Amino acid sequence: MQDFHVTRAQALLEHAQEIVTPSQVQAAVGQVADVLNERFKAPGAGFPLVLGVMGGAVVFTGTLLPQLDFPLEFDYIHVSRYGDDDRGGQVVWKVIPRQNVAGRTIVVLDDILDEGETLAHVKQRLLDMGAAEVIIAVFADKDIGRNKPIVADIVGLTLPNAFVVGFGMDVYGYWRNLPGLWAISPQDLKPAEPELEYPVPDAKAS
Numbered sequence: 198m199q200d201f202h203v204t205r206a207q208a209l210l211e212h213a214q215e216i217v218t219p220s221q222v223q224a225a226v227g228q229v230a231d232v233l234n235e236r237f238k239a240p241g242a243g244f245p246l247v248l249g250v251m252g253g254a255v256v257f258t259g260t261l262l263p264q265l266d267f268p269l270e271f272d273y274i275h276v277s278r279y280g281d282d283d284r285g286g287q288v289v290w291k292v293i294p295r296q297n298v299a300g301r302t303i304v305v306l307d308d309i310l311d312e313g314e315t316l317a318h319v320k321q322r323l324l325d326m327g328a329a330e331v332i333i334a335v336f337a338d339k340d341i342g343r344n345k346p347i348v349a350d351i352v353g354l355t356l357p358n359a360f361v362v363g364f365g366m367d368v369y370g371y372w373r374n375l376p377g378l379w380a381i382s383p384q385d386l387k388p389a390e391p392e393l394e395y396p397v398p399d400a401k402a403s
């Protein structure tokens with residue numbers, strides 16, 4: 198069983214292409230830190246609650262936090278839309294915000310803004326809970342060639358429209374630990390579900 202995972206993980210990486218080197222990754226995180234430090238350096242800029250969106254943001258969050266030089270409070274939320282798949286589905290909350298967010302400035306950290314469904318949902322939930330301001334900072338924004346339901350306030354780097362792994366991002370649970378970013382070969386992604394030609398009859402009717 199363990200051999201199966203090792204072989205599968207290695208095969209996925211063998212066909213993948215490195216698109217962002219580890220040093221480019223670090224430079225992008227540094228840029229996000231600079232923008233946040235500038236934003237919160239002024240006296241009276243506030244005491245933000247920084248929320249990392251687990252699990253993908255774990256590496257981005259851990260790399261960024263020590264580069265922030267202003268007083269902050271940290272916690273995490275856990276939301277998933279992809280699970281172990283390479284396509285998004287419903288947004289599933291695993292850990293909701295535990296700190297009181299009412300009246301606070303919240304900085305949300307996530308690894309990637311892809312179709313934007315996850316962060317649009319997160320932002321709306323925080324605003325519904327009374328957050329005064331929600332600043333969205335993402336390590337990467339994917340260029341998907343169409344409008345998204347949310348725009349990030351701070352972006353480390355922009356990625357081409359490919360399924361990427363590394364720096365916290367996984368493919369089928371593998372390779373969150375890579376220090377650079379790799380584009381998975383389309384041949385290794387699951388084929389799309391075929392469109393149904395006929396509607397499935399409702400089992401409860403009849």
Ligand SMILES: O=P(O)(O)OC[C@H]1O[C@H](OP(=O)(O)OP(=O)(O)O)[C@H](O)[C@@H]1O
Nearest residue numbers: 252253277278279310311312313314315
């Ligand atoms: O913009 P979207 O299309 O909504 O996708 C972006 C989300 O997808 C990833 O999470 P995922 O659901 O894969 O969970 P994970 O963080 O545990 O990997 C990533 O961490 C973002 O939160």
Ligand SMILES: Nc1nc2[nH]cnc2c(=O)[nH]1
Nearest residue numbers: 311359360361366367368
């Ligand atoms: N690993 C990974 N997770 C994602 N979630 C949304 N887009 C992506 C992606 O390109 N890679």
